Amino acid sequence: MTTAAERDMYELFRSELVLCGVKPGVNVAVLSEGDQLQDYAATFIAAGRELGANVENVHLPTAKAMSASERIANVGQNSLSRHPAAMKTCKQADLVVDHMLLLFSREQIEMQKAGARVILVVEPIEILKRLAPTKAQRQRVEAAEVRLKRAKTLRFTNDAGTDVTYGLGDKEILTEYGYTDTPGRWDHWPGGFLATLAKNNQVNGRVVMQPKDIIYPLKSFVEKGIEFIIRDGRVVEMKGPDAPALKKFVETYKDPRAYAISHIGWGLNEKCEWRVDLPGIGMDGRAHYGNVLFSLGPDTEFGGDNDTACHLDLPMKNCTLYLDDEIIVERGKVVPADMRAPAH
Numbered sequence: 001m002t003t004a005a006e007r008d009m010y011e012l013f014r015s016e017l018v019l020c021g022v023k024p025g026v027n028v029a030v031l032s033e034g035d036q037l038q039d040y041a042a043t044f045i046a047a048g049r050e051l052g053a054n055v056e057n058v059h060l061p062t063a064k065a066m067s068a069s070e071r072i073a074n075v076g077q078n079s080l081s082r083h084p085a086a087m088k089t090c091k092q093a094d095l096v097v098d099h100m101l102l103l104f105s106r107e108q109i110e111m112q113k114a115g116a117r118v119i120l121v122v123e124p125i126e127i128l129k130r131l132a133p134t135k136a137q138r139q140r141v142e143a144a145e146v147r148l149k150r151a152k153t154l155r156f157t158n159d160a161g162t163d164v165t166y167g168l169g170d171k172e173i174l175t176e177y178g179y180t181d182t183p184g185r186w187d188h189w190p191g192g193f194l195a196t197l198a199k200n201n202q203v204n205g206r207v208v209m210q211p212k213d214i215i216y217p218l219k220s221f222v223e224k225g226i227e228f229i230i231r232d233g234r235v236v237e238m239k240g241p242d243a244p245a246l247k248k249f250v251e252t253y254k255d256p257r258a259y260a261i262s263h264i265g266w267g268l269n270e271k272c273e274w275r276v277d278l279p280g281i282g283m284d285g286r287a288h289y290g291n292v293l294f295s296l297g298p299d300t301e302f303g304g305d306n307d308t309a310c311h312l313d314l315p316m317k318n319c320t321l322y323l324d325d326e327i328i329v330e331r332g333k334v335v336p337a338d339m340r341a342p343a344h
């Protein structure tokens with residue numbers, strides 16, 4: 001007997017697999033660990049098989065249970081390297097459903113290079129449901145990607161004094177629209193944003209976060225303000241009333257590479273809420289419509305070699321973002337028509 005909640009999850013996960021191009025003959029690996037998200041894994045396996053796919057249950061024993069928030073605070077570390085058979089199955093799959101949070105790990109990149117597309121699903125069911133992806137969202141994110149690809153500079157400002165410029169040109173663009181049907185491509189459910197990295201550490205200026213801007217993975221609001229002085233792709237100084245606490249967090253990693261400027265982009269998901277008290281890893285802030293997502297730490301997702309475990313995602317509200325001379329976001333409002341959500 002199934003409950004209404006189980007049927008709901010089944011329908012939701014089945015729709016996600018359809019968006020991911022799952023049909024007869026497609027090889028799917030559902031990857032999970034220990035007792036984490038076993039209901040998700042079982043539901044994806046059942047839905048995939050019903051769609052006619054060949055589905056493998058790749059389940060690893062776990063050494064230490066960690067919540068999604070703890071895992072995202074330690075990205076890039078996972079136990080797959082100790083399980084070559086599991087790794088092989090994932091590399092041979094067309095689609096890997098990742099319930100382990102492989103984000104930024106060497107293993108994930110290996111799977112992608114082998115041609116597997118990877119969809120990360122670790123968020124609580126109420127978040128997955130509210131932020132379920134659509135083809136329209138994909139189109140808006142891809143419209144943004146076209147503009148970002150041809151831009152030579154990205155600059156963003158805010159009323160608190162932010163004025164920072166990124167030189168662009170030779171780095172990959174990461175799009176997240178919540179599903180993936182493209183070989184070798186990674187995505188994350190929920191999504192709704194895009195990001196890239198500066199060319200040759202060409203990031204200079206300052207970023208001033210205001211009260212109610214968000215700090216992930218801490219899932220906290222900035223209370224009074226933090227200022228980052230940036231030279232040649234690195235934070236050289238952090239000041240302002242909230243700086244000591246954030247510095248203390250970064251210093252726990254004992255890794256100076258945590259001060260590197262990481263990805264930059266903006267959010268396009270109009271269903272996201274600007275809150276830090278929601279369960280899960282915090283996609284509401286990261287993908288929030290019209291935010292600017294400033295980030296420090298690793299760059300392996302963009303082909304770089306900084307694999308520091310300290311990864312700060314810092315969504316900011318009411319910013320203005322330019323690509324070359326074109327305004328893309330104006331005080332938190334998305335400007336180009338092909339990126340705008342209906343009624344926004």
Ligand code: FE2
Binds near residue numbers: 263313
């Ligand atoms: Fe990030």
